[in-house]
Amino acid sequence: MKICVIGLGYIGLPTAAMFARSGLDVLGVDCNETIVHELNQGRTLIEEDGLAEWIPGVVASGKLRASTTPEEADAFIITVPTPLDVEKKADLSFVESAARSIAPLLRPGNIVVLESTSPAGTVEERLKPLLEQSGLSAGTDFSLGYSPERVIPGNILRELVTNDRIAGGIDGASAKKIAALYRAFVQGSIYETDVRTAELCKLAENTYRDVNIAFANELAKISEDQGVDVWEVIRLCNRHPRVNIHQPGPGVGGHCIAVDPWFIVEKNPEDSQLIRLSREINDRMPLYAADLASGILSAIEHPAEEEHPVGATYPKGVGRPVVAVLGIAYKPNVDDTRESPILTLIEELERRGMDVRWHDPHVRNRPGNAPDVLEATEGADLLILGVNHTEFRQLDYRSVARSMRHRNLLDARGSVDAEAARSAGFLVYALGRGHRLR
Ligand SMILES: NC(=O)c1ccc[n+]([C@@H]2O[C@H](COP(=O)([O-])OP(=O)(O)OC[C@H]3O[C@@H](n4cnc5c(N)ncnc54)[C@H](O)[C@@H]3O)[C@@H](O)[C@H]2O)c1
Structure with missing residues (x-):
């Protein structure tokens, strides 16, 4: 069996x-x-655990080749991007161009599967008509459907195998064929359903998480006002057997959770008010984190004794504040910065006149990355933990403290070892933890 996978990105x-x-x-x-050339040399440009070790072997075995143009195959799998356009609607141009490139190659008996996250109805309304320009009929001559991916970046190779999967077909026979195709490697259950249900499932899964995070973010603000620690509140609430509150933070990134809810809003604006509001709450979190940073920095300029531990002294006025940010990826231990809220936070801090330096050990090929933590923190007035990469778990706080002009730390992820930081002389603040800094 020959398979043609269109789009060689993270998925x-x-x-x-x-x-x-x-x-x-x-x-x-x-x-x-470049992607095609590198892959044919046995190399990958994507950072994903285990992938760089796998690729040379599968390419050398001749089982995986790359090309800029598709060829006839038994099955076509479309994994191209579906970004948001400026009106926060799905840009389906990549899906459509992939469909146009497949149509002349379609033969009776073929299977076509869309994996790209798309608004409900995309396969029937946008993909099917383009593929049928081949003269073949979907359902009669070839199988067509949608099978979404639920993998988590950083653990993709394991989850591709173990996760349960949905196989949505434009008819029952298509769903069966798609399920059988993925049986090649999927060990989890594969559930057959209709194509529109499969499309909406993918959107609903990520929207559930976005709404839950928006709730956690509201709780974080409420906790600050109540003088309690939201991380402790959530940890204790989640001991309830039927409660699972997600983590608050400086915003939601990546091109799934921050994007997919809009695909629901696009189709059903009147009926998706909670979904829209949650998106807006999460989108405002980088600004909220910037407010916290401004509050900390203005405390340096105008020290309020009651907010500081005994013995802390600050010069009045620090000139142009310098902020060091650790981590700019959209989540821990990945190199992906798409929709990263930390980039929005940095932009906002710069807009407020701060000099921002950043370091991210995972992000390559992005100008401005300080070579290491100490280069980023040299002379800084505030250190922000933006992303809880594993590398930042065991920071050498004493060296970091020595490098800084003022020892302030804002933990936007609730994961800093506050005791270690305090004993190195830091004033430690955390999003959602008992201060009203704004
Ligand atoms: N990354 C994830 O964690 C994840 C998880 C679930 C679903 N998805 C969805 O999967 C889809 C792909 O996401 P991704 O992260 O792999 O994207 P990506 O940007 O990493 O990769 C997409 C690739 O498709 C290529 N491409 C675009 N148009 C093409 C065309 N017409 N022909 C051939 N190649 C083309 C691009 O050059 C790019 O290399 C998106 O719809 C995304 O929402 C992603």
Whole structure:
């Protein structure tokens, strides 16, 4: 069996490699020539645990090749981007161009699966008509459907195998064929359903998480006002057997949770008020974190004795405040900065006149990355933990403290070892933890 995977990004490349490892012949297609060239040399540009070790083997075995153009195959899997446009609607142009490139190659008996996250109805309304320009009929001549991916970046290769999966078909036979296709490597259950249900499931899963995070973010603000620690509140609430409150933070990033809810709002604006409001609450969190930072810095300029531990002294006026931010990826231990709220936070701090330096050990090829933590914190008035990468768990607070002009730390993730930081002389603040700094 030959499979053509269109789009070799975070989802497409691991999926293509997984099919190839299962013994199928896979052609990976990407319009980006560098990705294609690198893959054919056995290299990947994506940071994903285990992938760089796998790729040389599957490429050398001849089971995985890459090209900029698709070829005839038994199955086509579309894993191209579906970003938001300026009106916060799904930009389906990549899906449509992938469909146009497949249509002339379609043969009776083929299977076409969309994996890209898309508004409900995309397969029937946008993909099917383009594919049927081949002269073949979906459902009659070829199978067509939607099978969303639920993997978590950083653990994709394991979750591709173990996660349960949904196989949505435009008819029952298509759903069966799609389920059988993924059986090549999926060990979790595969649930067959209709295509529109599968599309909405993917959106509903991520929207559930976005709404839950918005609730946690509101709780964080409420906790600050009540003088309690939201992280402790949530930890204790989650001891209830039927409660699962997510974590608050400086915003929601990535191109899934921060994007997918809009695909529901786009189709049903009147009926999705909670969903829209949650998105807006989460989108405002980087500004909230910037307010906390401003509050801490203005405490340096105008020290209020009651807010500081005995013995803390600050010069009045620090000139242009310098802020060091650790982590800019959208979540821990990945290199992906798409929709990262920390980038919005940095922009906002700069807009407020602060000099911002940052360091992220995972992010390559982005100008401005300080070579290490101490280079970022040198002369800083405030250190912000933006992303709780594993590397930041065991910071050498004494060295960091020595490098800084003022020892202030804002923990935006509730994960700093506050005792260690305090004993190195830091004043430690945390989003959601018992201060009203704004
Ligand atoms: N990354 C995730 O964690 C994740 C999880 C679940 C679902 N998804 C969804 O999967 C889809 C793909 O996401 P991703 O993170 O892999 O994107 P990505 O940007 O990492 O990769 C997409 C690739 O498709 C290529 N491409 C675009 N148009 C093309 C075309 N017409 N022909 C060939 N190649 C083309 C791009 O060059 C790019 O390399 C999106 O809809 C996303 O929402 C992503």
